Amino acid sequence: MIKTTWRATVVSFLLSVTLFPAEIKAQSVKPIVAPPNIIFILTDDLGYGDIGVFFQNQRKQNGNKAFPFQLSPNLDQMAASGAKFTHQYSNAPVCAPSRASFITGMNQGNAKVRDNQFDKQIEENHTIATMLKAAGYSTAAIGKWGLQGETKEEPNWPAHPSKRGFDQFFGYMRHADGHEHYPYEGLYRGEKQVWDNYTDVAAGLSKCYTTDLWTAYAKKWIVSHQRGEEAKNPFFMFLAYDAPHAVLELPTQAYPKGGGLKGGLQWKGKKGEMINTASGEIDTYVHPDYAWATYDDDQNAATPELAWPDTYKRYATANRRIDDAVGDLSQLLKDLNIADNTLIIFTSDNGPSIESYLPKGFAANSPEFFGSFGPFDGIKRDVWEGGLRMPTLASWPARIPGAKTISSASMLSDWMATFADAANIPAPARTDGVSLLPSLTGKGKQEQGQVYVEYTEGGRTPDFKSFEESRRGRKREQMQMIRIGDLVGVRYQIRSASDDFEIYNVVSDPKERRNLAIEPAYRQVQEKMKAKVLQNRRVDAEAPRPYDSTAVPAGVLLSKVMQPGLSWKFFKGNFPWVVSEKGRKFFKQGHATDLKSVPAFASKGMVLYEGYLKILKEGSYTFSLQTKGKAYVRLHEAELLDADFGYLPGKEIFTTVRLKAGYHPVKIYVSGEQGGPDKIMLKYKEAASDWSLLSNKNIYYVNKLL
Template structure:
């Protein structure tokens, strides 16, 4: 006879006595004021495109190779920090951007592969998190995660439905291929949305890099001079350059910068910004207009002029650089620079997918070595496709000229922004806070670096790339980094395929495959296990290893039946991550349930090992009166947090190897209210069983 859900719940209530009844007053040092946050994301800008990362090295070699100049970004690095080992979450824009916004890697993401314009999930985003903390929020530029609908502009995942107070920009992915929206010079007319209104008709001669910059400046000024001036703000500024059509601005960047100079929003139809005049697609930066280079590396032969294609590319990047200088000066003029955290980065490696007028030399990232000291470009999981040119500025908290070499991902910024804003990150977040690395205070937690992606093309046949990967077919790909070692798989056929293994610290170009060395067989096995333990199956992005059973973990210490628990006191509106938080109290229990009726307010985190008795398919279910979240290894198992309907039973199925599998169970509790959490499982063809000391074990 099956017991009712409530009867089962009451049987698993944890005794009140194990939870703290009061908290002793402690002297807590005042936390810094929450900063303004500006996250600047470029489109297809390579690690090697910035002076501070690679172009300055080319310039200093003295062999007359073509090089680009990025003085403002170089200055940002000199006065702040640069990340030399930060990765995008995917080697193409939509999944990379979605992972940044949601704080989850591609093993747990809902937007994967080439799912352009797919609806980003209705869950925690950086914007919803910061908005709940009192931030004003804005998204400007390229979105491409709205979900397709015939009822535009009522897209299911419009930025306003994902936490942004204001959106101004391109909604569709493909619109971002054109940088003159009104004229549609090479890719046809496009739509620019001011929240739910298409305003493209008033944007003649508006080059999008200028347009987004001018609007961003206007929004910041309006915020600082408006009714919400006391609120901190978060801005997601997503440039659509240098990707796609290599179009030129109308004129030189306006003189000056900041509040009174540089780009300005005029608000006049037909001249909406102060560069919306002159002739479109004509201005070449004077540093490149007459540039020459030694094409054959022979000093005895004449140098050649740069092809117009590369003058365009360098000008587009220089325009972004000028915009960063302009925005930086604005923050100073408004006296908010010291407590504004500014991040500059890209969404993936450099591209060959550039659209040009007829007769132009085709674009190749080889000309400037935009991929830097690596192999691979956009759509590759080699370092050149994933390593990002990331900079950070926060004068009040970050020292000058700092280099951060610890591996990280774009999905770490959600946890970082939460930490900076003095709020907890959602438990769903895969990332870790990078604040210790940025500020030099506290211990930096190691994060996850994992990428999976499918692409039908090939790695380009560039002479500068290793011969073994020139023209190499991609198909299903994976990349994982563990310490200094990176594992890469192309054309993955099964979970048993070996990784190529490279030490990317001593061998950034990935020339020596260590997988052939018997000494690396242990790490080979660990990589194969970790890529299965850190992901959940997504039917819309099928993988050849989806049906592989998740390996169990080795448990070297003595274990006992039951669960260990940690209690975190607080008035949380969502299920929070324990990372960076100190537990109020710890203990162990034989029973599973987070609270008694008189328990204090906060969150209980259970840790245990679920013992799978045999290889097979297991279905888990979760039902709660409050909010909860469950992880299995590093993968999301069950999410009853954001948008969860109280009391609804949710299910998921996974294939497991026999043995012990680590589980984390997060559950919120409100003062005086029992959460009534019920977590069950069954084997294929078997009966349901509650998770308890009969199948859960913890390390003493």
């Protein structure tokens, strides 16, 4: 059913490109002739500080032997020829919700996978893959998934990657399988399953170290794509490494010399010899840069230096292996003459971890050894900067100038809108993110996105000496982080919506030392943050929060510029879904007394209604939506009602939200050439009261001419 839907969507979209090219294109930057290939490389628990250009090179240049360092020459080269993001955040400080937010473009205020919901089914809705398929892309997911749903339904999981837009999946389906880096031998955690779409092929993967395995398969898939009938289409690859997280196993041997089409890792396709490093001894190879490395453990130059503990040789080797893989893939793109128009993103899912499932006798993995959290405090499962700030790099030779640093704040969930912009296709209205193409290319105006995180965890921030004393061993429990401009608000052990945020300027104070919340000048910022975190999210019963029952604050408006009714904008185009207005130019605009009174248009497109719903008293309000087409509704920045992907025309859907008295901003996206009673009906009521339709009796718009 999904494949049929995608096929119809592709046909519809291709027709729309022919009919309305000026309206279909993303408006933020000038499109190039052909959409780029896209490779999104996601590592597991790699810290901001683990990469040379972000932090390790500083340790090396410092020359202090008390501070060991890692090397990442290929990633450093990627930064030199492309861009690095110094203020990009993961959507959550742990993998499942972070990855789900990336794939759906939804932040944790609206996402369906939150907290520690490993292996939870990612919702059947728009994903990066379904979106790019509609633009004609071939799609592949390789490596770790962990968002498939109930494992008892193996291999027909409800959210198998093929059911979420990917033509090909090769990798670990279950979250926990990613803790083991030899799927056949199961050196420390037991044998695992590797799925080639719906077939478990682990039995033929003897001595296959997963970083090598995923890289070799990725190269094979790209070569096959470029040499097959699909070569006329661009491709999107989600390459999700399960390293350096967990077991810290070592490869079998040195990375094969060369790289690209004829060198580096190669897929051999023979059982027991699937890749060209599936030989020799498993878990034995330490990179020579680290094998005999020493450090000044007691910071006393008069005493002998000690060899690095084996744990850190392993950690550094695992990271260097990923670096080698990036160089190998980059060379392949050059060999195939597709490097210039291939957009590569490299990043991580969350901050560095203390989780290292090693045998007895090995030292525990501590991110302090390399300073893997960079110039910040916090690790995986923290909403301090060290748990959320990601080492993100971008390369696109045709569009991104070299050695570019992007310091504006963004999130992993922004990549869906960015890829839509790059692929010249509109992003779904459901997407929370904004396109980062203006920042990457230097063309167009960069729209400010949202940076918001919520998460709960029963543990504590580690007792690291390098952390601020106030957060060593600090209980986590319910946590929140929001960024507004240069200011970040953080709450731990939240008990109610009235709890104060700690407030830090993370540009001038990245280690979050000076809590600005105690200063009277920041009282207004405090109240703004408390309001925004309620306005940015919807309640999720499967991820309960202590502020779920708190009424959402109203927006602040000047009454003299408010007029009864709604403003509307018409966006022309034969869109494949209800589209976001971000970065788009409208065709016509006006205002209306209600959803019935927008004039009909000869062209197909989308109408966006905007207004401020006047709530007379605080209470719980139920909203109802019914449409013959497709629609999407936001209240503040939260999803209110979704009648787009999979919606059955004419079905009435409901939701309830608690609101404070005042004016609440509403956006109503309606597909089709016009609004009207035959298209959409949106109504609401409080408790046992009667239903009310949105009209000039209860909704107002801002008249910018007054």
